[in-house]
Amino acid sequence: MASLPRIERTPDGRRLIVGRVVDADADTVWTVLTDTEQWPEWGPSVTAVRSRDRSIEPGSRGEVQVAGCPWVPFEVETCADYRWTWRVAQIPATGHAVTPLGDGRSRVAFEIPLLAGGYAVVCRRALDRIASIAERDELSTG
Structure with a gap:
C-alpha cells in the first residue's frame, strides 16, 4: 500500500514524495521504471510512448x-543510482x-513538484501498478 504523501528535500529541491514497498528487488523495479515500453502499462496518464x-x-x-x-516531447535529465528525472514539454516533471x-524487497517512490501536488493521486495508482508488474516479473524469473 502507498504511503501518505510527504514533503522532502530531493536533489531537485523540495518535492512531494509518495512511495510504497514492493515485494521485488530493486533491479526488477528499476527495470520496470526505465523500460519505455512498460510506461503505458503502469502510468495511468501515459497512453503511448515513442523513443529510440x-x-x-x-x-x-x-x-x-x-x-x-x-x-x-520528453527528455530524461538524470538516470543513475536507482533514480531518474525528466522534463516533459520542457517542464520539470516527476x-x-x-x-x-x-x-528481496524495495521501495519505489515518485518525487512530485509541489505545484503539481494533485498528481499524487495518479502516482499512487501508478505505484500499485508498478508493484504488480515487478512482483509478477520477480516470480517469473525467481
Whole structure:
C-alpha cells in the first residue's frame, strides 16, 4: 500500500514524495521504471510512448501521449543510482526512485513538484501498478 504523501528535500529541491514497498528487488523495479515500453502499462496518464531508447539513460528523448492529448516531447535529465528525472514539454516533471530494502524487497517512490501536488493521486495508482508488474516479473524469473 502507498504511503501518505510527504514533503522532502530531493536533489531537485523540495518535492512531494509518495512511495510504497514492493515485494521485488530493486533491479526488477528499476527495470520496470526505465523500460519505455512498460510506461503505458503502469502510468495511468501515459497512453503511448515513442523513443529510440527502450531503456532510458541521461539524455534519452522521445514523446509521450497523455490521455488522448497530442504527443508531447520528453527528455530524461538524470538516470543513475536507482533514480531518474525528466522534463516533459520542457517542464520539470516527476522524479522516480527505487531504494533497496533487503530480503528481496524495495521501495519505489515518485518525487512530485509541489505545484503539481494533485498528481499524487495518479502516482499512487501508478505505484500499485508498478508493484504488480515487478512482483509478477520477480516470480517469473525467481
